[in-house]
Amino acid sequence: MTTIKKTVHVWSPLIRIGHWTLVISFFTAYFTEDDFMNLHAWAGYIVGIYLLTRILWGFVGGNYVRFRGFIYSPAKIIGYLKNLIARNPQHYIGHNPAGGAMVIALLVSLVGTTLTGMKLYAVEENKGPFAITAQQAQLQMRSISLIAEAKAEDDDEDEESKALNIDQKVNKQAEEFWEELHELFANLTLLLVFLHVGGVIASSIIDKEKLVKAMLTGEKDVDDTYQ
Structure with a gap:
């Protein structure tokens, strides 16, 4: 049977x-988490811009x-x-079914990594899209002061100090929560990247696809067995 080859x-x-x-960008962000926060944040923003573009x-x-x-x-x-394991896979011009599933998994994991990273950045540094404004910060401090003043009428202890301590404790718990969730998504993404690379290597060997x-040239050599 003759096959017609084309690019x-x-x-x-x-x-x-x-x-x-x-x-x-992902690996730059992954390896600059603590020591180079500005570089880490900007690399994360680039990932976020890519995700918005790719989803659209x-x-x-x-x-x-x-x-x-x-x-x-x-x-x-x-x-x-x-x-594929039986060395008789169907050929696809675009993503094959396994590759398509990996693309979706990577997008979901990267979105989770990016959003939790932005939230953590807001909690730690009060920077980024989720940072509160100066006006919101003043309202929070005013609320804490009002609560402290109300309690001071019935209690001689320094309630304002206690309220601030409670607020700091809540912020610390929020920071730990978002940090752990961000690291979870980042490590999950890294695992998916390794699986993706393994899948590309396996498909390239078994399926004989370059x-x-x-992904460098944008072109694939196909024949009439591809769909």
Whole structure:
């Protein structure tokens, strides 16, 4: 049976540049968590901008980048993996079912990492999109003072100091909560990245596809067995 081979343009510059920018930004943020907070924050913002762009492009982009083009049922994903293990996988011009599932998992995990990071940044430094304004901070302090003054009428202890201590304790608990959640999502993303790289290597060997080259050039060599 004769197969017709051709080169198809699959990934646009936006997807390719965004992909490698995301790789650099994520690892920059991951390894600069405590020592270089400004660099860590800016790398996180770049990840966030990419996520917004990629999610939007998943609805309005080309055929191979739209979500509807690579979201498959669990049965389809399992079937693809079984065929891959048997060294007889179905070929796909865009994302294969396993690759599509990994894209969604990475997007969800990265969104969680970014949002929790921004929330932690607000709690620790009062900076970023979730930071409270100076007016909100004054209102909070005024509320604490009013509570302290009301309690002082019935108690000779320094209630204002106690209220401030309670507020500091609450802030510390919030900081620990968001820090642990941020680290959880960051480590989950790292695990998914390793699985993604392993999947690319396995698919490149078994499926004989040059996936890394495709993400660099935007083109794939396909034949009539691809769908």
